[in-house]
Amino acid sequence: MELHTLWFVVIAVLWVGYFFLEGFDFGIGVLTGTLARDRAERRVLINTIGPVWDGNEVWLLTAAGATFAAFPDWYATLFSGFYLPLLLILVCLIVRGVAFEYRAKRPEERWQRGWEHAIFVSSLVVSVLWGVAFANIVRGVPIDAEGEFVGDVGDLLSPYALLGGAVSLALFTLHGALFAALKTVGDIRARARRLAGRLGLVGGALTVGWLGWTLAEADTWRAAPALVVAVLALVGALAANARGREGWAFLSSGVLVVAVVALWFLTLFPDVMPSSLDPAWSLTAADSASSPYTLRIMTWCAALATPLVLLYQGWTYWVFRKRIGTQHLAPAAHGADAEPADAPEPAGTGTPT
Template identity: 90%
Template structure:
């Protein structure tokens, strides 16, 4: 395998890891404004991801850095042509992170409620925008002969892209509901499973239309195996959730996320960003890659650092593996913040 192809695979794996881990983070954020019935339940949901949400974002930072170093032309075209949606994503991620950290800094109910609303809104917007962005990446945007995106921001809001945003929102919320069922106790656990059943059906309908549309317009059938895996994973998710097998249901939903993202990248290869104006102006893996020397250095660095990242993240999830419920909140949790949520 050539180095530029290897780094396309590495970047795809980084995005898979990001959406697998941060996907349920976003889902939990959305559920704080839908599943939770009161502030105590919102605190429980936030505490399920309190120790891990910031570590999950390492995958996004690494994917962005790897894209900049391995495919600078791809990075430059993406960040110029997708400037406004990527800026909106960045702002939402900043607001979301600040909300997690600042929510418990003051005991006032209004202060905490406003930050909890910020978590809900930012999680919802980011979930939609990631789907819109990747739908445009896979389908293509108007790139001219100089590698510049010549369309405006509204060109990114096609029916196909909006459907992609709906799929990512439904998928992440399903993933988050199953994580909530896996990590909580009591009534909220039961309702999370009930929500997951409904979300699974909605996700299946939306994803079937979106992925079918993607394959119909693609020039390759490489994404078909991933589509089959996605269908089987969704079926496994629904069956395991119906039987109360929360661990298996969450694992299957994770496979579903992996399959959907893998299908995007399989359909995209060997291009990085198709041009809707002229296929000859599309950015490709071979033509947009850095020098072989740069890719070799990156390969050695990745080989050394990746096991360490996987090790400390696995350890974090193991340490914070226990379930929580409203009975585990500190006595002041209904008025003052609990530190666990901002851990």
Template identity: 90%
Template sequence: MELHTLWFVVIAVLWVGYFFLEGFDFGIGVLTGTLARDRAERRVLINTIGPVWDGNEVWLLTAAGATFAAFPDWYATLFSGFYLPLLLILVCLIVRGVAFEYRAKRPEERWQRRWEHAIFWSSLTVSVLWGVLFANMVRGVPIDAQGEFVGDLGDLLSPYALLGGAVSLALFTLHGALFAALKTVGEIRERARRLAGRLGWGGGALTLGFLGWTLAEAENGRGVPALVVAVLALLGALAANARKREGWAFLSSGVLVVAVVALWFLTLFPQLMPSSLDPAWSLTAAESASSPYTLRIMTWCAAFATPVVLLYQGWTYWVFRKRIGTHHLAPAAHGADTRSPA
């Protein structure tokens, strides 16, 4: 395997890991404004992701850094052409992180409620924007012969891209609902499972329709196995959820997210960003890659660092694996500490 192909695969894996992990993070954020009925239940939902949400964002930073180092032309065109949505994503991620940390700093209900609104709206906005961004990247945007984006914001809001945003929101909310069912006890767990069942049928149909549209317009059939995996994962999640097997249901929804992202990258390769003006102007992995020396250095660094990161994150999830409920909350606590109760 050539080094530029290897690094395309590595970057795809980083995005898969990011959406698998941050997907349920964003879903939990959306559920704080839809599933939770009171202040205590919002605290419980926030505490389910308290120990892990910031660690999950490492995958995004690594994916962006790897793109910059391995494919500088791709990075430049992507971040200039998608400047506004990426800026909005960055702002939402900052607001969301501040909200997690600041919500419990003061006891006033109004103060905490405002930060809860910030968590909900920032999570919802980011969930939609990631789908819009990746849908545009896969389908193609106006890129000229110099590899520069020459469109405007309206070019990023096609029906296909908007459907991609709706699909990512539905997927992340489903993933979050199944995570909530896995990590909570009591009434909130039951409601999360019922909501996941409804989201599975509605969001699943939307997702499969979107994937079918993607494959219908693709120039290759490499994404077909991923579509099959997505269908099986969706059915598995629904079946496990109906049988109250939350662990298997969450794992299946994770496989569904992985299959959707994998289909995007399988359909895309060997291109990085197709040009809607002229296919000859599309960015390709071979033409946009850094020098072989740079890629070799990156490969050695990744081989050393990746196992360390995986072991650390795996240990974190193991330590905070227990379920929590409203009865675990300290009565004197002001709000959602961003760490799960011991």
């Protein structure tokens, strides 16, 4: 395998990891404004991802950094052409991170509720924008013979791209609902399962239809197996969820996310950014890659560092593997939704806030 092909695969794997992990992370953020009935339940949902959300975002930084180093032309065209939507994503990620950290810094209910709304809105917006962005990358954008993006924001808002945004929102929310069912106890767990069942039917239909549209317009059908895997994973997630097997349901929804992202990259290759003006002007992996020497150095660094990162992140999830519920919350400082001070905290959940 040529080095530029290897690094295309590596970047695809990084995006798979990012959307698998951050997908349920965003889904939990959306559920704080839809599934949770009160502030205590919002606190429970936030605590399910409290120890891991920042680690999940490392995958995005690594994917962007790898793209910059391995495919500088792809990075330049992507980040200049998608400047406004990517800037909005970045702002939302910053606001979301600040909200997680600052929400419990003051006891006033208005202060905490404001940051909780920020988590909901930023998670919702980012979930939609990632689908819009990748829909445009896969389908193609106006790129001229010099490899420059010559369109505007309006070119990124086609019906296909907007449907991609709806699909990513539904997919992440389903993934988050199944994660909530896996990580919580009590009434919120039961309601998360019921919501996941409804989301699976609606979001699944949107996802399969949109992926079919993607394949119908592609020049190759090599990504067709990914569509089959996506359908089987969706059916498996719904069946496991209906039987109360939350672990299998969450794993199946993860496979669904992996299949969707894999289909994107399988459809894209050997291009990295197709041109909607002329296929001959598309950016390819071979033409956009860095020098072979640069790619060799990157390969050795990745081979040494990646296992350590995976081991550390896997250990983190193992430590914080237990379920939590409202009975495990520490008393709220202002007393609005305080729980008994002697409520037991399950091992491996961290310190709820």
